[in-house]
Amino acid sequence: MRAVFLYVSGTGNTRRVCEALAGAWRARGHAADCIGLRGNAPLPDLTLYDRIVFGFPVHAFNAPAPALEALRRFPKTDGQKVYFVRTSGEPLALNDAAIVTPRRMLRKRGYILAGDLYYVMPYNIIFRHTDGMAARMWKIVLSRIAEDAKAIEAGTGGLPRVGPIKRFVSFVLRIEHPAMPWIGRRFHAAEDCIGCGACAALCPAGNIRMENGSPRFGKNCFGCMACAFACPKDAVRIGILDGWRVNGAYDLAAPPASDGDICRYCRRAYVKYFRRWEKS
Numbered sequence: 614m615r616a617v618f619l620y621v622s623g624t625g626n627t628r629r630v631c632e633a634l635a636g637a638w639r640a641r642g643h644a645a646d647c648i649g650l651r652g653n654a655p656l657p658d659l660t661l662y663d664r665i666v667f668g669f670p671v672h673a674f675n676a677p678a679p680a681l682e683a684l685r686r687f688p689k690t691d692g693q694k695v696y697f698v699r700t701s702g703e704p705l706a707l708n709d710a711a712i713v714t715p716r717r718m719l720r721k722r723g724y725i726l727a728g729d730l731y732y733v734m735p736y737n738i739i740f741r742h743t744d745g746m747a748a749r750m751w752k753i754v755l756s757r758i759a760e761d762a763k764a765i766e767a768g769t770g771g772l773p774r775v776g777p778i779k780r781f782v783s784f785v786l787r788i789e790h791p792a793m794p795w796i797g798r799r800f801h802a803a804e805d806c807i808g809c810g811a812c813a814a815l816c817p818a819g820n821i822r823m824e825n826g827s828p829r830f831g832k833n834c835f836g837c838m839a840c841a842f843a844c845p846k847d848a849v850r851i852g853i854l855d856g857w858r859v860n861g862a863y864d865l866a867a868p869p870a871s872d873g874d875i876c877r878y879c880r881r882a883y884v885k886y887f888r889r890w891e892k893s
C-alpha cells in the first residue's frame with residue numbers, strides 16, 4: 614500500500630509525529646511519502662495513494678488557515694480514506710472541534726475521514742512546557758505509532774464527538790484566521806538579530822524575506838510561530854502576542870517528567886492524558 618503524509622507544521626511537532634508515523638507505516642512494508650505543505654506549493658497527485666494522512670496543529674481550537682486552503686485544493690474523489698493527525702499543546706476536549714470544518718470539506722469532496730489521530734505535543738505559544746513534560750509527550754507518541762499505523766492499514770479508527778458548545782467556541786475563535794495576517798504584519802526583528810535568515814528559511818507561509826540582512830514580514834502570516842521559536846537570538850518580536858513568545862527547541866530526549874513536575878496549567882487534563890496512554 615502507498616500512503617502520503619501531508620502536513621502543515623510550524624515549530625515541527627506535527628512534522629515529527631507525521632515522520633514517526635510514516636516510519637511505522639514503512640516498517641509494515643508499505644511505501645510512504647512525507648510532504649510538508651509550504652505556501653501554495655502544488656499538492657501531490659492524491660489519486661496515487663491508498664491512504665492520505667493529513668496532519669495539522671490545533672490553532673485556537675481550529676485547523677490553521679493553510680490546512681483549510683490545502684483541503685480546498687483536494688480533487689473530488691469517490692471514497693478515498695483520509696486520517697487526520699492532530700497535535701496540540703493542551704489535552705483539552707475542546708481541541709476536538711478542530712476536525713469539524715476539515716471533515717466537512719473532505720466530505721464535500723467525496724473523501725471518507727476514517728480516523729483522527731490526536732497527540733499532545735509541547736506548547737509553542739503562551740508558555741513553555743518543561744523538557745521533561747515534552748519528553749513524556751514524545752514518549753507517548755513513540756509508544757502509539759505502531760498501533761496507529763496498523764489502524765491506518767486496516768482502514769479502522771474513531772472520530773471524536775463534537776457537541777454544539779465546542780463547535781460554537783471553535784467558530785468564534787476562527788477569528789484567528791483573519792486576525793493573524795494583521796497581527797503578523799507587526800512582527801519584526803529586534804536589534805539582536807544577526808541576519809542569519811533562519812526565520813525566512815523556516816516560514817511555511819513564505820511570509821518572510823531577507824532585505825539588507827534583516828527579515829521583512831509580509832501579510833500572509835498564519836501564526837505558526839516557527840520564526841519566533843527557532844530564532845537563535847530570540848530576536849523575533851510577535852506584535853501584540855509578544856508576551857506569549859516561546860523560543861528554543863525542546864529536548865525530547867530529556868528524562869521524562871514525573872507527575873509532580875506536571876505544569877499547574879491544565880494539570881488534571883495532562884495527568885489524565887498521560888495516565889490514559891501510559892497505561893495502554
Ligand SMILES: Cc1cc2nc3c(=O)[nH]c(=O)nc-3n(C[C@H](O)[C@H](O)[C@H](O)COP(=O)(O)O)c2cc1C
Nearest residue numbers: 622623624625626627670672673674701702703737
Ligand atoms: C496560534 C496558535 C494557537 C494555538 N492554539 C492551540 C489551541 O487552541 N489548543 C491547544 O491545545 N494548543 C494550541 N496551540 C499549540 C499548538 O497546537 C501545539 O504546540 C502544536 O503541537 C504545534 O504544532 P507544530 O509545531 O506542528 O506547529 C496553538 C499554537 C499556536 C501557535
Ligand code: SF4
Nearest residue numbers: 806807809810812844
Ligand atoms: S532567525 Fe533571528 S537572528 Fe536570524 S534573521 Fe531571523 S530574526 Fe534575525
Ligand code: SF4
Nearest residue numbers: 816834835837838840
Ligand atoms: S511569519 Fe513567523 S509566525 Fe508567521 S507564518 Fe511565518 S514563520 Fe509562521
